[in-house]
Amino acid sequence: MKNVTTTLCVSALTLAFATEAMATEWNVSLWGKRRAFTEHIHKLAELVEEKTDGEFTMNISYGGLSKNTENLDGISIFAFEMAQFCAGYHPDKNRAITVLELPFMGVNTLEEELAVSNAVYAHPAVAEEMEQWNAKLLMTTPMPQYNLVGTGDPRDTLESFDGMRVRATGGIGRAFEAVGAVPTSMTASEVYQAMEAGVIDTASFAQHAHLSFGTINEADWWTANLNPGTVNCPVVVSIDAYDMLSDDERAALDSSVPEAIDHYLANYGELLDRWDSVLEEKGVEKVTISDEELARFKEVGGDPIQQAWIDENEAQGIPAQELYDLVLSTLEETRGSN
Incomplete structure (x- = not known):
């Protein structure tokens, strides 16, 4: 009887270990805190766990696995299985998708941003570049056009941008530089402290980030319609995983x-719906830029930067003109289908 009992116990333990071994757990590297920017990742984890009866789970970490600027590197060495990153943090590592960060491309809605991102992600040159980092593009993080919050007097003309110290990355940073501003590409988690200390005058973010990283709490004003562009932040998975x-x-x-x-x-739509009430609650003035000033900004900080991006990347073997045209044609198709 003792031998039978022992055999049963060993069999039960073997089964338990085998079941545990078959379960899949992925580590996911994010930063900051849970916010509108990361809600799709939490939803994805929830759905995957449900569909696999708990056999495939995701351990979502905010800063515990890597710095946000090193998430792509972490994927490349299999330090974790999934991560989010923003192209503007290291444009030299993901040149092809930076077409989505060019200023004044005319994207107006989250749905349009989703459409152009999906089109670019599906391009063979983009997939090939990501493969160099052992990364597979899984989904985008569609964000609205960035706008400024700032301290002091509102800046609503190109002349007022001259000398402005602004947190802005990628193509947006180049656009501001073209009109005399001084952009810095510090990471999102550093911006509030820099603004509080007076190191920067203004910060360029989407609405969720102004809330999550506290810049709205330092702001005297916010530009309602500057809309110079946005940042593209994919969610990638390790190809090996x-x-x-x-x-x-x-x-x-x-x-x-x-x-x-x-x-x-x-979820993000709900945030946009209540944005005006957030501004009112925090006493932040909403500044509207005139159509004349917007046209001037695009002329100086839009078209030349777009062409320079095409020329620079074509010279590096990236099909830049093709990617640029793909964004514009996708926008046209998306609007036509609506």
Whole structure:
């Protein structure tokens, strides 16, 4: 009887270890704190866990795995399985997708941003460049056009931008530089302290980030319609980790992306709906830039920077003109279908 009992116990332990070994857990590297910017990742994790009956889970970490500027590097060495990054943090590592960060491309809505990002992500040159980092683009993080919050007197003309110390990355930073501002590409988590200390006068963010990183609490004013561009922040997975998934796990992951994005869009839409009340609550003046000044800004900080990006990247073997045209044609198709 003792031998039978021992055998049963060993069998039970073996089964338990085998079950545990079959479970898949991914580490996901984010930064800051949970916010509208990361809601699709939480929804994705929830859906995947449901579809696999808890056999595929995601451990979401905010800053515990890597710096935000090093998430792509972490993916490349398999330090974790999934991560989010922003192209403007290291444009030399992800040149092709920086077409989505060019200023004054005319993207107006989250849905349009989603459409152009998906089109660019599907381009073979983009996938090839990401493969150099062992990264597979899983989904985008559609954000509205960036706008400024600032201290002191409102800046609503190109002349008032001259000498302005602004936190701005990527193409937006180049646009401000073209009109005499002094951009710095510090990471999002550093911006509040820099603004509080007077190191910068203004910060360029989407609405969720002005809230999450506290810049709205230092602001005297906010530009309602400057809309110089936005930052593109993909969610990527390790190619090795993706290939190691079972067919069912891979299907659960891939099929959950559209629903996760829908959840993100609905959640972010709610934030945009209440933005005016946030400004009123915090005593922040809403500044509207005139059409004349916007046209001047685009002329100086838009068209030349777009062409320079095309020329620079074509010289490096990136099909830049093709990617640029893809964004514009996708915008046209998206508006036509609506």
